[in-house]
Amino acid sequence: MKKTMTPGPTPRPTATATGNEPRRRPTINDVARLANVSKKTVSRVINQSPFVNKDTRERIDAVIKELGYAPDPVARGLASRRSYLVGLIYDNPNPQHVIDTQQGILDILRGSGLELVIHPCNRRDKDFLNGVRGFIDRQKLAGVILPSSVSEDEDLVAVLREHDTPYIRIASVLLDEPEHSIVTNDAEGARQAAEHLAGLGHKIIAHVSGPDSFRSSHERRSGFIEGLKTAGLALDKKLDLRGAYTFQSGVEAGRRLMALAQRPTAIFAGNDEMAAGVCQAVRETGLDIGKDVSVVGFDDSPLASRMWPALTTVLLPIRASGRMASVRLLGDRLTKDPHEEDLDGEVHPRLVVRASTGPVKA
Amino acid sequence: MKKTMTPGPTPRPTATATGNEPRRRPTINDVARLANVSKKTVSRVINQSPFVNKDTRERIDAVIKELGYAPDPVARGLASRRSYLVGLIYDNPNPQHVIDTQQGILDILRGSGLELVIHPCNRRDKDFLNGVRGFIDRQKLAGVILPSSVSEDEDLVAVLREHDTPYIRIASVLLDEPEHSIVTNDAEGARQAAEHLAGLGHKIIAHVSGPDSFRSSHERRSGFIEGLKTAGLALDKKLDLRGAYTFQSGVEAGRRLMALAQRPTAIFAGNDEMAAGVCQAVRETGLDIGKDVSVVGFDDSPLASRMWPALTTVLLPIRASGRMASVRLLGDRLTKDPHEEDLDGEVHPRLVVRASTGPVKA
DNA sequence: TCCCTTATTGCTACCGGTGTCAATGCCTGA
């Protein structure tokens, strides 16, 4: 239908031919012209407006398909004052968490025309809020997802509200209205860890918790204590240490525990990083992990399965929480219907038993 | 100059007033009006056009500052047919690589008004190219960065060229014109590993390489062989195994090596994942890592420093390569001048000696 | 003094969509 009559060489095979000319993407105007309607009507069709006659809609859909037309998200963003970008803000975290969250979000975004823009930040940096402000103000994000590393920051959330940016917080407990939250129920996982250790006959059990500033530290600790209680045990004050979710802090806590007159026979660390550190400290003492001392972590990071002996830990379904967050955030803007299980607002941790735990020595 | 004379109600307080009304962002029109110039001239200023009178420029800059104006990237994207988004496409995430690359890119993007959009993919999926095509066609990316997991895919690169999307490939060796490449010189690091082991007196040294399909596997292997040669050693065919860059493949290769009549006293694995697997296999035999058998990895992943004993490995400056790629990709679009060291087109690996290697047993 | 250059700047038309609101056609009840 185009310049097919030119007598010259290379007569451009078919419609999809890619000569070396610019090859412009079809626009809404092209569709409108070919379907013989106004662009507004085409716009209605691509936005699934119910006020379009069935025949008209079919005709337009046919043209869209023939042309391979897809609306330009940039233009849509400008006109509607809402970009087709989803923001992910996070702080330094555990790489595996980041990756899993990204994957989860993308599981949902894929095919919807939305893209994921990432924005790591540093909450200790006093300028971090301005960075975030710039980010969400510049791009008019379709929404923002806040994983656990930043979801508890009320100042951050205030900024989002201020800019009318929809958001979802992923956290160990409910922090907000349920519509804005995905709950990971960390306490549940810790409880399982406690029951597992108690079930192996351990009585002298220690805990190394994460930093005070994270809600998850408290949740994991209190879930653990609760689990112990169920088994008729209590957490001795001397065996209740605080770490910082880092490997090094795990090493230090482990050393302190190993130096005690009455050493624990089992240790539950608030995450795998610290658990790995604890293992190192135990080894320094010449004791065997899984035999002399059982160690449990939290997260099921890649580290856990690659350590020697492999670490018993609590698997937190981060990727699933990312999917749920996206579904909740975008709901109506998604093209395909989400899976049933992603509609739920919470995930449940699960204990993964490996070689780092064993029955208490007689 | 505005509608100040209207007698009606709600005379709209002042320009900067922020009641609780929406608080509209200033636009180029606001700047133009206040500076008493046309928007085109303001546009020239924000785009650093040289054809603006100095006084005019200063006046406009002052207004911009006063208003806190920042151009809307979406509108700019629409008008200029180039978004302010940088794409990162990658496969197979070694999480740490992904994170480091993202960080490196963001080190440079930060403050430039550009954002990072991520697009993980699966090269084994036959539809992956279409996914990528949709991605770069929809968003008109300012550019794309291809880290080593995808940089060798010529079909992918062809798609980028086809869509006139600028790109940079990060790879172990030069794959393209230098302007499109960042080179990581993996061979160099492997050579250091060989020299280290030879220096410890090892003679019977094995290698577990990555999969054939990655250039980096060959580079690391041939660098290693070269290093051995320098030390007067050669890589025995029986000790030259192929893995898949996965933990499990490392375990398997390690077992095979441990089953040999003449066991190697040192093993160099093509990455840390496999090295961890090798360590596990060695342990199964009852031998001690670092004493009976020395093991060297490649990447310096978090795993390396958290293992017991900590792994001697080759640190690959991934983050720096991400920075370089961004600088090369965006050059002129960046607001602040890049650091000297980020202008270089290649990074150099470095051996990190830890506890998994030691002198050969007498 | 006048025409031609060069330096600046603004007018106007887009980019590819969306929002508002009026217009059109047809059906229904009075």
Add this chain to the structure above:
DNA sequence: TCAGGCATTGACACCGGTAGCAATAAGGGA
């Protein structure tokens, strides 16, 4: 037969910038 209501559709302005080119002012040489 006529007004009113519902279902559809389109005209037009606008989102916030950029691009091409004409317009205007100032400087220089003949």
